Each structure stands twice: as structure tokens, then as C-alpha cells.
Amino acid sequence: MQGVAVAEAATQKAIAYANERRQGKASDFSGAGMAPIVHHPDVQRNLLTMKALTQIARAISYSCAHAIDLARVSPGDQAAHWRDRANLLTPLAKAFSTDIGVDVASLGVQVHGGMGFIEETGAAALYRDARIAPIYEGTNGIQAIDLVARKLPLGGGEHVHGYIAELEAIADEVRTSNLQGFGRTAEALDQAFDDLTEATRFLQKLLADGRLDEAQAGATPYLRLISLAAGGAYLARGGLAQQSRIALCRFFAENLLGEVSALKERVIDGAESLADAGKALITA
Structure with a gap:
């Protein structure tokens, strides 16, 4: 806090x-x-x-x-x-x-x-x-590794997908609410949750295959990805409960939530280039 x-x-x-x-x-x-x-x-x-x-x-x-x-x-x-x-x-x-x-x-x-x-x-x-x-209290890089390595496997790997399904239900509520002002919020949330699901299953597959270094390479962008996607849903829930909050929800969905797609690309495609470039840093 x-x-x-x-x-x-x-x-x-x-x-x-x-x-x-x-x-x-x-x-x-x-x-x-x-x-x-x-x-x-x-x-x-x-x-x-x-x-x-x-x-x-x-x-x-x-x-x-x-x-x-x-x-x-x-x-x-x-x-x-x-x-x-x-x-x-x-x-x-x-x-x-x-x-x-x-x-x-x-x-x-x-x-x-x-x-x-x-x-x-x-x-x-x-x-x-x-x-x-x-x-302090665990650097945020360590928190991200903990999320990917220890928390994504919870419930046989299905708990996180149950959480994503709850977030997707909020997007459906926005779509069917007929409230004015949400703009493209539902569509933006749909895309974010698709990206989140793809990135999540990709990391879970790496863990299952024992490719821990590659999974850790995507941990920090993944933590931001899931947080932004969940945050979009939470803002939408606030807008559904109180119409004065809809404008901020729409601003976030149409101006900031698109970062999720870029983060997904970093999770899925970033490990090899990170490892190759990182070799030049090592002198010890």
C-alpha cells in the first residue's frame, strides 16, 4: 500500500x-x-x-x-x-x-x-x-519470478485461467450494459485478455518443459501485463457500478491498455535476444 x-x-x-x-x-x-x-x-x-x-x-x-x-x-x-x-x-x-x-x-x-x-x-x-x-521486501524482479515460477502453476495451472475468466465476464457486462460512454472498452478488454491468456499458456509451457531461464526472461513484462489487463477490468467494474467512473475507464482502455499487446510480444519473443545480448555484459 x-x-x-x-x-x-x-x-x-x-x-x-x-x-x-x-x-x-x-x-x-x-x-x-x-x-x-x-x-x-x-x-x-x-x-x-x-x-x-x-x-x-x-x-x-x-x-x-x-x-x-x-x-x-x-x-x-x-x-x-x-x-x-x-x-x-x-x-x-x-x-x-x-x-x-x-x-x-x-x-x-x-x-x-x-x-x-x-x-x-x-x-x-x-x-x-x-x-x-x-x-525492499523482495525486489520487484524477484516478485515477478515468484509469480511465474510458483503462482502460475497453482491449481494444476488452472487457477490463473479461472481468474482470467472472471475478468472476461466483466468485459461481457460492459458489452451488454447499454451504458453510454464506454466507447471501445469491451473490445480493448477482449484483446487484452486474449493476449494475457496466450502469454500465460506460453509461460506455463516453458515451465512444463523445464525451460526456466526463458520463463524468467519474460517474468517482469508478464507481471505488468497481467496487472494492466486486470486493472482494465477493475476500472470497468467501477464504471458499471458508478457512471461517473466510465470516462476514466474508457481513457485507460483506449489510451493505455494497448501496452498489453507489446508486453505479450516481449514475453513470447524476447528471451533469445535477451540471452544473446546479455553475454556481452558478463566479465565475472
């Missing part, structure tokens, strides 16, 4: 500053003088990226906590199911959330411009404080 907390603080601070700082003209600003920078599309994109990623990191962390609670109080097979779910989501909650803390704090510095680089605004302090979180 440290990553979530830093990301939330950085987002709130950046939005407030963007509504105060004035620079340039904006077509939708009718006031006197220069427009607050929040009116500029590039600044809006940064702020919406911060907001969406923060909400996703929070949703993943809450989902993990929810699974831990249900594993503690559920009977028999239900408890085993929720233990597997908590185990699957734990590396996501730790690694993705702390990576997002760094990413969002960095965007916060960018929104502040030169004022973000100095200590006066506090934006730089958030960025500096966020940077330790991906390192």
Missing part, C-alpha cells in the same frame, strides 16, 4: 497544481489571461494516466486483501480457492503497486515542471520516497 499511497498523494498534488499554474492559451478556457495548464491535452493525459494507474494499483491491492480475508474465514475448498487467489495476487499487489508509485510520482514531477524538481512543492520528495518501495 505504500506505492498506492505515494501515487495517490502525487496525483492529488499534481491535479491541484495544474489547476493553479497558468501558461499558454487553451480553446476551452474563456477566462482572462493565460489558461491553467489543466486545460492542455498533454497535461490532461498525464493526470489521467496518474489517476487511472493509481486506481488500478489500489484495486489490485484491495482484491488481494479481500482474498486473504476470505481464505481466513471460508470453509474447506473455498478457503483453498481463496488462498490460491491471494497467492496469485500478492506479487501483483507488491510489485505493480510500487512500480506505479514510482511512475506516477515521476509524472507528478513532470506536471509541476521545474517547480517539481526543487523541494518547494514536495513533488520531488514523493518521487524520492517512492523509489525504495520496488527494492
